[in-house]
Amino acid sequence: MPRIGRHTWKFEHPAYVVSTGTVAGSTESQGPLGGTFDVRIQDDYYGQSSWERAEQKLFEHAVKIAMDKGHCSDAAVDLCIGGDLNAQLTGFFFGLRPFHIPSLGVYSACATITEALAIAAMALDSGFAETVLAGSSSHNGSAERQFRFPTEYGVQKPPSAQRTVTGAGAILLSRKPTQAIRITHATIGEVVDMGVKSPWEMGAAMAPAAFHTIENHLTESGFTLSDFDCIATGDLGKIGHAMVREMLDDAAIPTDSRLTDCGVLIYDFNQPEVFSGGSGGACCSLVTFGHLLNQLASGLWTRLLVCATGALLSTVTVGQSESIPGICHAVVFERV
Amino acid sequence: MIFLWAFVVGGVICAIGQIVMDAFRLNQGQVMVALVVAGAVQDGVGLYDPLIKFAGAGASVPITSFGNSLVHGALAEAQAHGWIGILTGIFEVTSAGISAAIVFAFLAAVVAKPRG
Numbered sequence: 001m002p003r004i005g006r007h008t009w010k011f012e013h014p015a016y017v018v019s020t021g022t023v024a025g026s027t028e029s030q031g032p033l034g035g036t037f038d039v040r041i042q043d044d045y046y047g048q049s050s051w052e053r054a055e056q057k058l059f060e061h062a063v064k065i066a067m068d069k070g071h072c073s074d075a076a077v078d079l080c081i082g083g084d085l086n087a088q089l090t091g092f093f094f095g096l097r098p099f100h101i102p103s104l105g106v107y108s109a110c111a112t113i114t115e116a117l118a119i120a121a122m123a124l125d126s127g128f129a130e131t132v133l134a135g136s137s138s139h140n141g142s143a144e145r146q147f148r149f150p151t152e153y154g155v156q157k158p159p160s161a162q163r164t165v166t167g168a169g170a171i172l173l174s175r176k177p178t179q180a181i182r183i184t185h186a187t188i189g190e191v192v193d194m195g196v197k198s199p200w201e202m203g204a205a206m207a208p209a210a211f212h213t214i215e216n217h218l219t220e221s222g223f224t225l226s227d228f229d230c231i232a233t234g235d236l237g238k239i240g241h242a243m244v245r246e247m248l249d250d251a252a253i254p255t256d257s258r259l260t261d262c263g264v265l266i267y268d269f270n271q272p273e274v275f276s277g278g279s280g281g282a283c284c285s286l287v288t289f290g291h292l293l294n295q296l297a298s299g300l301w302t303r304l305l306v307c308a309t310g311a312l313l314s315t316v317t318v319g320q321s322e323s324i325p326g327i328c329h330a331v332v333f334e335r336v
Numbered sequence: 337m338i339f340l341w342a343f344v345v346g347g348v349i350c351a352i353g354q355i356v357m358d359a360f361r362l363n364q365g366q367v368m369v370a371l372v373v374a375g376a377v378q379d380g381v382g383l384y385d386p387l388i389k390f391a392g393a394g395a396s397v398p399i400t401s402f403g404n405s406l407v408h409g410a411l412a413e414a415q416a417h418g419w420i421g422i423l424t425g426i427f428e429v430t431s432a433g434i435s436a437a438i439v440f441a442f443l444a445a446v447v448a449k450p451r452g
Contacts, residue, residue, distance in 0.1 A: 049451075050451055155364060197361060198361060318363075319363065321361075
């Protein structure tokens with residue numbers, strides 16, 4: 001049975017990682033993981049006339065790289081699942097215009113990538129698809145417009161704020177067990193709302209969701225912390241990372257250096273305006289596909305838990321003084 | 337001396353805006369409206385003109401002065417033309433500022449990238 005708990009699926013036919021494609025923005029390229037991305041762009045407009053078009057191009061390019069590296073044409077891809085932070089998922093859908101692939105847009109804010117990976121693995125496990133693409137994108141400029149319009153105010157951000165990552169990551173998954181890295185489990189998160197209202201404190205808003213998903217995963221999968229070489233949350237930043245560490249310690253799940261955060265890894269904190277760290281739909285996909293999976297591929301690690309985190313706010317809900325619910329979905333990657 | 341008071345009064349108005357924004361978790365638009373209304377009320381009770389006399393640009397440059405000008409124009413027109421003046425006078429004093437905002441926004445949009 002694939003379902004081993006209320007939140008956790010174990011795949012009978014794991015999804016094998018064929019290839020990945022990563023395109024990183026200028027600030028991300030200058031960060032400590034810059035060397036692990038396939039394409040490092042210098043101009044965040046990426047030769048386009050607007051940030052939105054740039055983001056569509058980023059996603060299109062990431063998909064193309066993943067397919068090229070996997071020696072696969074769009075005709076051979078049965079399904080593409082993904083999303084972004086723009087209203088109506090325009091980054092994802094418009095980025096797919098040049099391809100002919102059956103496509104599903106999904107949204108869990110910055111947790112979109114693990115939601116897409118879970119559904120992709122489910123589609124492969126069920127046999128509805130042989131080859132699936134999953135991916136997500138975000139762009140600092142388009143996210144500022146989407147969530148903090150009008151940007152013309154030029155509001156100073158507090159240190160607890162986070163920088164939306166510019167970039168896109170795509171992954172090609174297959175049912176054929178020809179590759180070394182596979183997705184074996186997925187844990188679907190619940191919406192957790194602890195009443196945080198400030199959009200400048202998204203790490204704090206998302207940390208409880210990350211804690212719940214990690215706790216549910218460990219309880220239901222039977223894994224312990226020592227079964228993992230790394231547990232990476234998506235984009236909690238420095239503040240949210242410290243909070244989830246404290247919550248896990250309080251719950252007698254003591255963490256060590258195994259617990260990390262993609263939003264902390266992607267930037268050097270000496271870089272300008274990175275605040276508490278990275279966020280955005282591309283934060284977790286860039287770090288996972290660029291850096292974390294490399295550690296599995298090189299044999300350094302054998303099992304990795306990726307827990308992308310999403311803050312489910314919109315400009316309307318913030319304007320109406322609603323609190324910010326968080327969500328976190330997790331997937332397990334392991335080397336065979 | 338007026339330079340010092342301009343600095344102090346202008347700074348205090350801005351500090352109040354920042355404190356209101358942080359303490360009550362308001363967004364920029366809400367703080368701006370609150371300051372405009374505060375300026376309008378102060379002029380209504382006759383406090384803002386003495387403040388401008390005392391602090392010069394320290395009181396006339398912050399957004400509170402815009403509220404003051406709205407009420408100022410409305411009251412002046414009301415005295416001259418009766419009740420209808422409240423409507424016709426609101427933009428009497430502020431029309432230069434509003435027109436300038438429109439003209440300069442247009443000029444900026446011509447040379448910059450308004451669509452991002």
